[in-house]
Amino acid sequence: MTLVQSLVLGALQGFTEFLPVSSSGHLALAQRLFGLSDPPIAFDVFLHFATMLATLLYFMGDILSLLKEWLLGFAGRDRRKSEGWRYGWAVIAGTLVTALLGLPLEGAATRAFAVPWAVACGLVVTASLLGFASRIPVSDKQVSLGTGILVGLAQGIAVMPGISRSGSTIVAALMAGVRREEAFRFSFLLSLPAIMGATLLEGLKALREGVFLPDGWAYGCALAFLCGLVSLHFMRKVVVFGKWKYFSLYCLVVAAIGFIIGLL
Numbered sequence: 001m002t003l004v005q006s007l008v009l010g011a012l013q014g015f016t017e018f019l020p021v022s023s024s025g026h027l028a029l030a031q032r033l034f035g036l037s038d039p040p041i042a043f044d045v046f047l048h049f050a051t052m053l054a055t056l057l058y059f060m061g062d063i064l065s066l067l068k069e070w071l072l073g074f075a076g077r078d079r080r081k082s083e084g085w086r087y088g089w090a091v092i093a094g095t096l097v098t099a100l101l102g103l104p105l106e107g108a109a110t111r112a113f114a115v116p117w118a119v120a121c122g123l124v125v126t127a128s129l130l131g132f133a134s135r136i137p138v139s140d141k142q143v144s145l146g147t148g149i150l151v152g153l154a155q156g157i158a159v160m161p162g163i164s165r166s167g168s169t170i171v172a173a174l175m176a177g178v179r180r181e182e183a184f185r186f187s188f189l190l191s192l193p194a195i196m197g198a199t200l201l202e203g204l205k206a207l208r209e210g211v212f213l214p215d216g217w218a219y220g221c222a223l224a225f226l227c228g229l230v231s232l233h234f235m236r237k238v239v240v241f242g243k244w245k246y247f248s249l250y251c252l253v254v255a256a257i258g259f260i261i262g263l264l
């Protein structure tokens with residue numbers, strides 16, 4: 001893998017990890033175009049770690065505030081009406097559901113990652129979800145345990161390449177009646193435990209198979225981090241203003257490219 005390829009993959013990971021277009025789908029197709037049939041696992045781990053750091057930095061204020069309220073909830077019943085108490089249990093429930101659904105799908109997801117037409121099918125699913133999102137009426141319900149379970153189900157299914165994690169989880173939260181800004185925030189807060197767990201598992205796998213990092217891996221990771229911050233800021237505006245149809249059309253275009261690549 002060359003320096004240019006590392007930078008391209010880093011930028012793709014940074015931008016597409018948070019936009020509703022499936023980072024896994026883009027990386028799979030890009031690696032196929034680059035002729036990387038067996039890309040370095042360690043590099044993939046570091047790219048996901050970089051975007052996870054971007055999420056932590058972007059939501060640091062929310063994380064600290066909500067965590068404090070959740071911990072204080074154990075001090076007495078009067079503190080259990082706080083936003084942090086609700087968020088804490090919703091994230092825990094969503095993470096458990098994600099693990100129960102996502103781990104059994106891991107083998108199928110790994111195999112699908114190497115098949116362009118399977119990635120393209122996932123992108124069609126994402127396009128359909130985003131097209132449906134614009135029809136969901138605006139509501140203002142609070143994040144609850146039920147929200148966590150529903151969004152966790154969406155996040156578990158999104159381990160399949162081509163199905164956008166951010167798109168499917170935000171749409172699930174909107175379907176649960178959560179207002180747009182909260183759907184955005186909860187989606188990415190729920191992603192942190194899942195990404196941390198997946199990064200740890202993939203990191204251990206990379207250690208077992210031998211750590212190999214391509215030329216320019218550090219630059220690729222730095223670019224993923226910076227692009228991730230920009231992408232998060234842009235995604236917030238997309239969710240708040242409900243501009244989903246453009247991404248739906250984009251996913252269909254990329255899906256068509258995926259089908260073409262699969263025929264080559």
